[in-house]
Amino acid sequence: MESSDTGASASSPPPSPVPPSWPSPTPALPLLVVVASPCAACKTLRRRCSESCVLAPYFPPSDPAKFAIAHRVFGASNIVKFLLTLPESQRDDAVSSMIYEASARIRDPVYGCAGAISQLQTQITQLQAQLAKSQAELISMQIQRANLMEQLHMTKSQESCPQQFIESLLNSPHDYQINSCLDDYNGFGSFWEPLWT
Incomplete structure (x- = not known):
């Protein structure tokens, strides 16, 4: 009898380590591969954007107008060549300058930034002239006020001969x-x- 009991116990499945109240484990989900969208430069040029893309840090996909303006004036190959000649610490400023210059070139194809700088210098000269004129008028009014106060003080001593x-x-x-x-x-x-x- 003991042999039958041992045989029966050998054929029965071993007890489950998971209590029956726990939910059964879900099947493993496939890993989701997150694909980053290409940078604005690669999107505009319709090419594949790699991790080593020089333009990706400076032309994000959320702002395609920045690259469109710079590409229109300078061209993509020139932008890449220019950025590769600079250390990474200066590239952000260089891109900002290129975008500003390209915007100025689109507004004024002849003079570009030089025209904007010249216009601002003219405004500065005009404002300096206005400031000098206002300061001269202020000094003149202060002198007139001082003369008037002096003459009003003289009235007390000259009441005998008005x-x-x-x-x-x-x-x-x-x-x-x-x-x-x-x-x-x-x-x-x-x-x-x-x-x-």
Whole structure:
């Protein structure tokens, strides 16, 4: 009997290491291969973009207009040659400069960036002239204000002879501003009445 029991136990499957309450394992999923989209340069040129593409770091697929502008003016082979002559630390600035120059060349085919620089220099010259004129006017107004304040302070000492004081004010080179200021000043109302009658 023991042999039959041992034979029966040998033919039965071994107990499962996974408890019956656990879900059965899912079959292995195939690995998804993520394919990066080609850079804007390779997409425009309709060629395969490799990992060692020189243009990929500077012309991302999300902004194809950058490469289109630079390619239109410089050409793809010239851009690649130029980038290969530079160290990697300077390539980003070089691409930005090429895009700026190409945009300026498209707007102004004759002068390009030089035309934009010349226009900006003309604006700077005009603004400097306006600033110098404004500073000269400011200095002139400060001098007029100082003269007016000096003459107003003189009134206290010259109250005994107001006629001479009024004549000195009228003969000053800035009498148009002084007269308007004195019209508003209450202390001179009695002086002006005899002059106008």
